[in-house]
Amino acid sequence: MSKRQDIMAATLDLIHEEGLQAVTFSKIFKRANVGSGTIYNYFENKEEIVNALYREARLLMGEYLLKDYNPEASLYERFKCLQLNRLQFGIQCPKEYLFIDAFSFSPYISPELRSMDDAHQSREVVISLIVEGQKQGIFREMDSHLCHQLIHGIISSILKGYYVQKYPLNELQMQQILEASWKTILV
Amino acid sequence: MSKRQDIMAATLDLIHEEGLQAVTFSKIFKRANVGSGTIYNYFENKEEIVNALYREARLLMGEYLLKDYNPEASLYERFKCLQLNRLQFGIQCPKEYLFIDAFSFSPYISPELRSMDDAHQSREVVISLIVEGQKQGIFREMDSHLCHQLIHGIISSILKGYYVQKYPLNELQMQQILEASWKTILV
Amino acid sequence: MSKRQDIMAATLDLIHEEGLQAVTFSKIFKRANVGSGTIYNYFENKEEIVNALYREARLLMGEYLLKDYNPEASLYERFKCLQLNRLQFGIQCPKEYLFIDAFSFSPYISPELRSMDDAHQSREVVISLIVEGQKQGIFREMDSHLCHQLIHGIISSILKGYYVQKYPLNELQMQQILEASWKTILV
Amino acid sequence: MSKRQDIMAATLDLIHEEGLQAVTFSKIFKRANVGSGTIYNYFENKEEIVNALYREARLLMGEYLLKDYNPEASLYERFKCLQLNRLQFGIQCPKEYLFIDAFSFSPYISPELRSMDDAHQSREVVISLIVEGQKQGIFREMDSHLCHQLIHGIISSILKGYYVQKYPLNELQMQQILEASWKTILV
DNA sequence: GATGAATGAGTCTTCATTCAT
DNA sequence: AATGAATGAAGACTCATTCAT
Numbered sequence: 001m002s003k004r005q006d007i008m009a010a011t012l013d014l015i016h017e018e019g020l021q022a023v024t025f026s027k028i029f030k031r032a033n034v035g036s037g038t039i040y041n042y043f044e045n046k047e048e049i050v051n052a053l054y055r056e057a058r059l060l061m062g063e064y065l066l067k068d069y070n071p072e073a074s075l076y077e078r079f080k081c082l083q084l085n086r087l088q089f090g091i092q093c094p095k096e097y098l099f100i101d102a103f104s105f106s107p108y109i110s111p112e113l114r115s116m117d118d119a120h121q122s123r124e125v126v127i128s129l130i131v132e133g134q135k136q137g138i139f140r141e142m143d144s145h146l147c148h149q150l151i152h153g154i155i156s157s158i159l160k161g162y163y164v165q166k167y168p169l170n171e172l173q174m175q176q177i178l179e180a181s182w183k184t185i186l187v
Numbered sequence: 188m189s190k191r192q193d194i195m196a197a198t199l200d201l202i203h204e205e206g207l208q209a210v211t212f213s214k215i216f217k218r219a220n221v222g223s224g225t226i227y228n229y230f231e232n233k234e235e236i237v238n239a240l241y242r243e244a245r246l247l248m249g250e251y252l253l254k255d256y257n258p259e260a261s262l263y264e265r266f267k268c269l270q271l272n273r274l275q276f277g278i279q280c281p282k283e284y285l286f287i288d289a290f291s292f293s294p295y296i297s298p299e300l301r302s303m304d305d306a307h308q309s310r311e312v313v314i315s316l317i318v319e320g321q322k323q324g325i326f327r328e329m330d331s332h333l334c335h336q337l338i339h340g341i342i343s344s345i346l347k348g349y350y351v352q353k354y355p356l357n358e359l360q361m362q363q364i365l366e367a368s369w370k371t372i373l374v
Numbered sequence: 375m376s377k378r379q380d381i382m383a384a385t386l387d388l389i390h391e392e393g394l395q396a397v398t399f400s401k402i403f404k405r406a407n408v409g410s411g412t413i414y415n416y417f418e419n420k421e422e423i424v425n426a427l428y429r430e431a432r433l434l435m436g437e438y439l440l441k442d443y444n445p446e447a448s449l450y451e452r453f454k455c456l457q458l459n460r461l462q463f464g465i466q467c468p469k470e471y472l473f474i475d476a477f478s479f480s481p482y483i484s485p486e487l488r489s490m491d492d493a494h495q496s497r498e499v500v501i502s503l504i505v506e507g508q509k510q511g512i513f514r515e516m517d518s519h520l521c522h523q524l525i526h527g528i529i530s531s532i533l534k535g536y537y538v539q540k541y542p543l544n545e546l547q548m549q550q551i552l553e554a555s556w557k558t559i560l561v
Numbered sequence: 562m563s564k565r566q567d568i569m570a571a572t573l574d575l576i577h578e579e580g581l582q583a584v585t586f587s588k589i590f591k592r593a594n595v596g597s598g599t600i601y602n603y604f605e606n607k608e609e610i611v612n613a614l615y616r617e618a619r620l621l622m623g624e625y626l627l628k629d630y631n632p633e634a635s636l637y638e639r640f641k642c643l644q645l646n647r648l649q650f651g652i653q654c655p656k657e658y659l660f661i662d663a664f665s666f667s668p669y670i671s672p673e674l675r676s677m678d679d680a681h682q683s684r685e686v687v688i689s690l691i692v693e694g695q696k697q698g699i700f701r702e703m704d705s706h707l708c709h710q711l712i713h714g715i716i717s718s719i720l721k722g723y724y725v726q727k728y729p730l731n732e733l734q735m736q737q738i739l740e741a742s743w744k745t746i747l748v
Numbered sequence: 749g750a751t752g753a754a755t756g757a758g759t760c761t762t763c764a765t766t767c768a769t
Numbered sequence: 770a771a772t773g774a775a776t777g778a779a780g781a782c783t784c785a786t787t788c789a790t
Contacts, residue, residue: 003775019293021208025760035776040761105351106206142363143354146345150367153344154337161336164292176329180337184371190750212785222751227786377754393667395582399781409755414782479725480580516737517728520719524741527718528711535710538666550703554711558745564771586764596772601765 004042006032008056011049016095020050020108047108054109057096058116064089065122075133080178082126083155087174090159097159123148130185140187147185154181191229193219195243198236203282207237207295234295241296244283245303251276252309262320267365269313270342274361277346284346310335317372327374334372341368378416380406382430385423390469394424394482421482428483431470432490438463439496449507454552456500457529461548464533471533497522504559514561521559528555565603567593569617572610577656581611581669608669615670618657619677625650626683636694641739643687644716648735651720658720684709691746701748708746715742 010032014023025046029036043049065085069078090097103109130147133139139147158177162169169177188196197219201210212233216223230236252272256265277284290296317334320326326334345364349356384406388397399420403410417423439459443452464471477483504521507513513521532551536543543551562570571593575584586607590597604610626646630639651658664670691708694700700708719738723730730738 019208019295021206024758026758036760037762037777038775041774045760105347108206140363140367143360145348145353146360146363149344149348149353150341150364153347154340154371157336157340157343158333160292160340161332166332166336167330173330173333176327176333177337180327180371183373184341184367186370211783213783223785224752224787225750228749232785393582393669395580398779400779410757410781411755411783412753415753419781479721482580514737514741517734519722519727520734520737523718523722523727524715524738527721528714528745531710531714531717532707534666534714535706540706540710541704547704547707550701550707551711554701554745557747558715558741560744585762587762590773597764598766598773599771602770606764 003032003034003038006034007039007042008049008053012053012057012095012099015050015053015099020102050103050108051110051113053099054103054113055116057093057100058113060093060096061089061100062122064093066125069125075129075136075138076182078129079133079182082122082129083151083178083181084174086152086155087159087169087177090155091162091169094159094163098163101156126152133185137187139185142185150184151181154184190219190221190225193221194226194229195236195240199240199244199282199286202237202240202286207289237290237295238297238300240286241290241300242303244280244287245300247280247283248276248287249309251280253312256312262316262323262325263369265316266320266369269309269316270338270365270368271361273339273342274346274356274364277342278349278356281346281350285350288343313339320372324374326372329372337371338368341371377406377408377412380408381413381416382423382427386427386431386469386473389424389427389473394476424477424482425484425487427473428477428487429490431467431474432487434467434470435463435474436496438467440499443499449503449510449512450556452503453507453556456496456503457525457552457555458548460526460529461533461543461551464529465536465543468533468537472537475530500526507559511561513559516559524558525555528558564593564595564599567595568600568603569610569614573614573618573656573660576611576614576660581663611664611669612671612674614660615664615674616677618654618661619674621654621657622650622661623683625654627686630686636690636697636699637743639690640694640743643683643690644712644739644742645735647713647716648720648730648738651716652723652730655720655724659724662717687713694746698748700746703746711745712742715745 007028010028011023014027014031023046025036025039028049029039039049043052065082067085069081069085071078073081104114126148127144130139130144134141134144134147154177158169161167167173194215197215198210201214201218210233212223212226215236216226226236230239252269254272256268256272258265260268291301313335314331317326317331321328321331321334341364345356348354354360381402384402385397388401388405397420399410399413402423403413413423417426439456441459443455443459445452447455478488500522501518504513504518508515508518508521528551532543535541541547568589571589572584575588575592584607586597586600589610590600600610604613626643628646630642630646632639634642665675687709688705691700691705695702695705695708715738719730722728728734
């Protein structure tokens with residue numbers, strides 16, 4: 001693994017464990033096993049590391065969200081695919097998920113980065129799926145962004161409960177969640 | 188207003204504006220218009236201020252959540268009352284709401300505080316309402332904490348979209364949200 | 375003596391002994407016997423200390439240069455007075471003299487400061503004396519700034535030789551220098 | 562041009578532009594277009610570069626100072642030749658002139674180097690010319706080093722004014738300066 | 749209680765120097 | 770000989786905390 005990746009991995013771990021607020025350079029280079037000056041060969045400052053982490057996490061999430069997405073499948077199948085993908089990304093990449101969640105609205109992340117194309121790609125898919133369902137009279141008529149926020153928010157909230165071990169997330173629970181989120185926006 | 192309250196209000200404002208990570212003592216006492224030493228008459232350190240803020244915000248939210256709650260009302264009425272109260276707390280006290288949201292899982296908050304009785308009081312009400320609905324065959328059978336998280340999460344997510352002005356929250360939208368959250372957990 | 379003065383005195387000493395290039399904050403606060411943070415109660419950064427030093431040195435020199443200057447005296451008397459004052463300032467305040475000499479053209483000094491009124495006051499006196507002498511046919515016709523630079527430069531150069539103990543500067547030598555500089559610009 | 566010369570030229574340029582204080586190795590090898598390690602094939606450290614620069618500059622000046630010097634010429638001719646050579650060296654090699662001027666009294670330059678034979682060669686010529694003039698009763702009786710400093714200082718000062726474009730230095734001005742410096746030390 | 753000058757541990761950052769390639 | 774990634778000692782600077790007033 002390259003030094004650059006060592007540094008990023010160490011930083012993500014530390015943010016996950018202690019919060020950005022507590023992450024110092026000294027902790028980073030001790031954890032990453034690099035000299036203090038080495039960081040500056042790769043990043044101008046801490047903000048740049050965080051931005052690089054954000055970019056990587058968003059790319060990773062982008063890959064997950066549209067995994068096995070079949071535009072030909074039924075509305076219900078496609079909806080469940082999208083929701084399941086998001087849920088599984090959260091389960092399999094908790095550090096990345098929480099990082100994105102925490103920093104999506106942070107001034108620490110440059111505006112250009114926040115509106116990355118990759119992430120928006122999947123967002124567009126969700127929005128158009130909502131509009132399609134509404135046209136078919138399946139989904140309730142409401143602001144499509146509100147609607148998006150509803151189904152996205154359910155996953156987000158469920159994951160946070162899962163992370164603090166309020167409940168397990170087995171096959172059963174996951175199906176319950178997918179159905180719950182589907183029903184949330186039905187007429 | 189007492190110095191103590193000045194300090195707490197200034198701190199909450201600053202956390203809301205810049206994030207805890209960027210809040211320094213120097214900013215706090217400039218904003219609060221007190222001398223630097225004065226803080227130490229009231230708080231041992233920054234963590235204590237944050238904990239005091241957390242306690243106050245939780246107390247405030249506790250009051251809101253059970254406002255006009257009538258244990259005699261129908262399940263549906265009680266459900267809507269609880270959800271509406273949470274939504275309105277978020278709308279009227281955004282700083283407090285976001286603060287609680289951000290720090291509920293933070294190591295900054297002492298564990299004792301996180302499981303404050305006051306806050307749990309309303310939580311118990313919600314949980315028992317869920318169990319009651321499940322017994323009556325109205326709500327789907329699922330882990331009651333998962334269920335709680337679902338309906339809680341919808342409100343949380345909707346509020347965050349509202350804060351960044353993705354959509355307005357008028358009477359119409361609010362009713363849609365309450366119904367959406369109700370349907371989420373129906374059998 | 376105030377902390378501010380301690381810091382400035384320590385800095386001037388260090389610049390004199392080792393050159394600005396070698397002056398570090400750590401040396402300054404050790405020499406000045408103050409805590410490292412204390413400097414920042416008085417100065418934003420090192421550049422500000424140097425600028426403050428420059429201002430003080432210029433004010434001090436300004437006082438010296440016009441000491442006992444009698445506008446009614448003969449041209450020769452006035453000329454010698456000005457030259458002697460500059461020479462004596464250099465002898466009595468070597469640190470300040472060298473500091474001004476070294477930094478007058480340095481980007482370290484803010485332009486506003488470099489063109490301080492006080493210093494220019496005495497400069498104007500010298501220039502007008504030169505012009506007066508030229509009108510009377512006593513001084514050679516040449517660019518008045520060139521002329522000023524000549525008589526100023528002689529003092530400057532002599533002082534530098536004196537500082538490295540190339541020769542003593544007693545009453546005799548001083549008179550020789552004043553006469554030499556007078557003759558330099560005679561017709 | 563060899564790497565060694567590239568490095569020295571880059572360093573002299575940087576010192577001229579920003580002052581020694583601001584010259585870092587990183588700036589040097591970027592300007593010189595060499596790798597960072599390359600410097601150490603030629604110099605132990607920065608001080609050595611500066612010393613090498615000093616030696617080269619002094620050698621260059623040494624060549625200039627005695628250019629066309631005719632020991633058989635009259636005292637006046639020889640005096641003017643020496644003064645003109647110094648002036649022209651300053652005009653044609655400003656970076657070198659200023660460098661020598663700035664570092665001649667700096668602790669950065671090793672003492673052995675400061676008293677280089679080459680440079681002193683021309684110094685001896687000047688001193689003996691002064692003594693000769695004094696013996697002939699042409700020059701005023703004064704410490705020969707003081708005398709040397711006087712005529713040297715005039716050139717130095719004039720050049721500094723010229724560098725900051727206080728005045729031009731054409732044939733006319735140069736003759737005025739040579740005569741002024743001659744008169745300075747006449748009886 | 750209230751203050752803010754003084755402090756120094758700790759942070760970010762730079763930069764001369766090394767060393768494997 | 771030439772390179773430049775890696776280093777860590779040392780620099781500038783911040784900030785929570787103390788304490789005399």
